[in-house]
Amino acid sequence: MLHFSKWKQFGILLAVLISIIVALPNVLPAKYQDMLRPYGLKPMTLGLDLQGGVNILLEIDRDDLKKRLTEQLVGDMRSTLREGKIGYSGINRAPDGVRVRITKPEDVDKAETELRKLAQPVDAGGLFGGGTTASLFDVKLEGQQVSFTFNEQGIDSKIQQAVSQSIKIVEKRVNPDGVVEATIQQQGKDRIVVQLPGVQDSQEVKSRLDRTAKLTFQLLCEAQPTGQGQNPPPECKSLVMKDDPAQTMWVQTSSRATVDGADLTDARGSFDQSNQPVVSFRFNQKGAERFGKLTRDNVGKPFAIVLDDLIMSAPRINEPILGGSGQISGSFTVEETNSLAVVLRSGALPAKLTIVEERTVGPSLGSDSIKAGFNASIIGLVLVVIFMIIAYGLFGIFANIALLLNLIMLIAVMSFFGFTMTLPGIAAIVLTMGMAVDSNVIIFERMREEWRNGRSAMSAIETGFKSAFATIFDSNFTALIAAVVLFGVGSGPVKGFAIAHVVGILTTVFTAYTVTRYIVSLWVGWAKPKEVPL
């Protein structure tokens, strides 16, 4: 049991050496860290709770997405039926879809065929292998009524699309200059987690995330409301002014009277002639043409600049705007125009994003936590080391060497795989120190027992290791179960604890058993003990 083959010895020493090298960047000054980085050697990634920063969890608003898809469908249905010269009476929106009644029975077949084309097949992710394509809507014919109902699978696929799209847009919004080390990832089915290390003020970031930034230019309706609570005429929509929420205006909703802001190529915060902050924008060619046509055909009429269903301003078209650029005014502050410009450049989100969780840690608390964690680790280590020497003497020193290697390996694994170290992660390391020596305690107590039962020193030492192995394995494996389960729960910091704990358990089994056994075997070979010094 105490014999190690040449290869085994080599393996152990190699593992220890590699660990030391990989863990090294964590204690080097920044200058040397940068030198080692090209070789894949880097210090541990610190979590936001240690570094300071903002962590925001966003969720795609499912209802908002449905609402938009419904709006779009209604528009498409209208134009389809109009083009097919099919009479219909009323398009009804329900929470789960849209229904339309065809006036003449003889039109029903044609209407159904035409309308079915709007069902929008989606890629359902190929869950069922070949051929099963889901549609966004299930189309059903009941008498003279054609009903479109949302297909849950179709919606899920749209959500997935929206998430991927939103991630790109969010990236542009939180990090327009690409200078921050932002992490933006999908979490679960419909969520996006945004992590911004070093950012202190979450307010600014949030103001860019929680607006959809859907920009449109829409002509105003002929009729305008004269009092409160009036219903707009068909193909008109009632919207509120940004500056005065009490004032509403009716804007035309037809696509002929609308230019979509999705065709913007650029947007900047600037000032107009009277030195008021405005956002200047420029259309791409397609947008410029549409905008030019709209303004040419409607000189003298007012139009509304609408952002996220709020009218920013409603200027009169004095002359055709053919150059494809313009300004948005609306009594902004300079900060607002800059932020708005970033948001407009990034494009509109496919659906509203709701902030469902936010955790921000200031840099001063972060560095306090690092200090506290470091102090606690050192003091904990010293206490355990002293105790082990008092309790086990020479063997205690062996255990302490193994413990130090354990910590080095733990840090090496965390660094190498880029696992994030959080404050609870530090707690896990400290805990690992306390619990790692357990394996040594089991072994040493066993040796002592065997020796007192009359075995020779050599035999007692061997049996100690041999009998203790099953116990060490079982006890660590059960701890591992709990730690792995913990990994599945919760966010950020707690995950950090779970990772460090799992890694700690794994390195413990290697160092406390194998490394200690190796050290003891070297000592036995050298000292040829007649008694067990325990």
Next chain:
Amino acid sequence: MKFKPIRFIPDDTRFPIMRLSRFGFFFSGLLSLASVLLFVFVGLNVGVDFKGGTVMTVRTADAANIEQLREQVSSLGFGQAEIQEFGSPRDVLIRLPAVEGGDEAQQTTIAKVKEALGPGVEFRSVEVVGPKVSSELAEQSILAVVFAIGGILFYVWFRFEWQFAAGAVLSLLHDVLITIGIFCLLRIEFNLQIIAAILTIVGYSLNDTVVVFDRIREYMRKYKSMNLADLIDFSINSVFPRTILTSVTTMLALVALYAFGGEVLRGFTFTMILGVLIGTYSSIFIASPVLILLGTVMSEKKTVTEAKAAAAARP
């Protein structure tokens, strides 16, 4: 070696564990019952992780006037604000309940509190958890504890016999229950960190238990004629020095963490310290003595499975 290690537990110490375990059962039963009553009638002081809301830690320029802060924050109309000192007289923890109006509405709280407290106050950390996420976290946490205990049940069952698994799980439930009871009693905030601590305790307590079980199994093969009560007694006493020493080293690390690890970790560390104490106790006085209660079934099973000397040796 001139230096002689100190024996903390004298050799051949024999505690009459089985005799003491009768009091242990009574004592633990009482505590468990009290915990259930506390949980039902007093309840946990659930943190924002599980019920939603806002929690922030702020640092004021001079020693904070808690009463004044309470007034300032309460006047904002977000409901009952909880305000307490957080580690030093200048550091204050502010907890606000979840406001009506879903996830979006939570966002308004931070800005308003910042405005109300003015520029002299440093916001060291802010956490806002919406109602949706918090209910998910609560659900996941309960599931996690259940899964962990379930996983352990199966592992111990697989490695030992079902009586051992039952004993282990019973003592784990005992640990979790009493920890929760103490949380109800002391009104300490129950959050995700505490769940992490509880799961770690589950792992730790089990670690202790498995070490004893291993020894019992070993002695069952070795001393086939010994009666079960004596055998369990002997096993627990054999590993007793190890149980105590490991608890001491773990405790040393935890105490260092509690004293120097900062305010943020204090809840976690406190729970762990509590858990190590309860876990050590339960692995000695609950997990193994329970085997006696289930023992008759085991000896029957043994006669079936290992129909060799085992059956004949039993008196």
